[in-house]
Amino acid sequence: RGGPVIAVDGPAAAGKGTLARKLAEALGLPYLDTGLLYRAVGRLALDEGQDPAQPAQQFAERLTPADMQRTDLRTPEVAQAASKVAAQPAVRAALVETQRRFAAERGAVLDGRDIGTAIFPDADVKLFITASPATRTRRRFLQNGGNPDAPDAQARLREMEEALCARDKADASRDSAPMCIADDAYVIETDTLDAQAVLAEALRFTRERL
Ligand code: C5P
Numbered sequence: 001r002g003g004p005v006i007a008v009d010g011p012a013a014a015g016k017g018t019l020a021r022k023l024a025e026a027l028g029l030p031y032l033d034t035g036l037l038y039r040a041v042g043r044l045a046l047d048e049g050q051d052p053a054q055p056a057q058q059f060a061e062r063l064t065p066a067d068m069q070r071t072d073l074r075t076p077e078v079a080q081a082a083s084k085v086a087a088q089p090a091v092r093a094a095l096v097e098t099q100r101r102f103a104a105e106r107g108a109v110l111d112g113r114d115i116g117t118a119i120f121p122d123a124d125v126k127l128f129i130t131a132s133p134a135t136r137t138r139r140r141f142l143q144n145g146g147n148p149d150a151p152d153a154q155a156r157l158r159e160m161e162e163a164l165c166a167r168d169k170a171d172a173s174r175d176s177a178p179m180c181i182a183d184d185a186y187v188i189e190t191d192t193l194d195a196q197a198v199l200a201e202a203l204r205f206t207r208e209r210l
Pocket residue numbers: 012013034035036038039079082083084086087111112113114115167171
């Protein structure tokens with residue numbers, strides 16, 4: 001490989017994306033949000049009027065860079081669809097090479113669920129970023145422009161937390177490359193850390209390894 005591979009895994013809304021992007025910037029490496037691959041496949045299935053739990057391999061095989069740049073991939077509906085297509089071994093198999101090739105030339109930072117366990121079991125650095133469901137839900141709520149003082153804020157937070165936990169559970173219990181902590185991953189719990197502190201901790205660990 002032409003450079004180091006850094007795997008950033010963890011559950012939904014743990015701050016993986018923010019961290020991975022900044023880490024890549026600090027280290028001068030390319031960055032890939034692998035969740036976008038599964039979101040794009042889920043989106044294509046929905047566009048075809050197909051239940052995302054049905055075989056979606058064909059969509060994974062014809063995925064283009066433009067599909068991944070769509071601006072409608074960040075909705076809860078697409079997140080659900082992504083999790084359903086991501087449970088299909090044939091969909092995962094169709095996306096493995098794209099991810100490995102991305103890092104071949106210069107190395108890369110990749111964030112996802114199975115980067116350190118399945119895509120790059122030999123990654124130079126493996127980070128697992130997590131936080132309590134309540135923390136992750138609150139962050140996602142604020143990120144989406146939610147107002148914590150609105151009368152329906154508590155109800156919306158509860159609803160979001162349920163959806164988030166259901167998706168984590170599905171991702172962690174599927175047979176094909178389930179989300180789990182690699183034996184050699186460094187776990188960062190971010191409940192009491194802000195984004196800057198998480199980056200500092202991740203950079204400290206990474207620089208020790210490279
Ligand atoms: O990270 P993000 O929330 O965008 O991922 C959407 C879904 O894609 C996840 O819930 C998971 O089911 C799937 N995914 C995966 N493996 C990855 C990245 C995402 O299975 N490496």
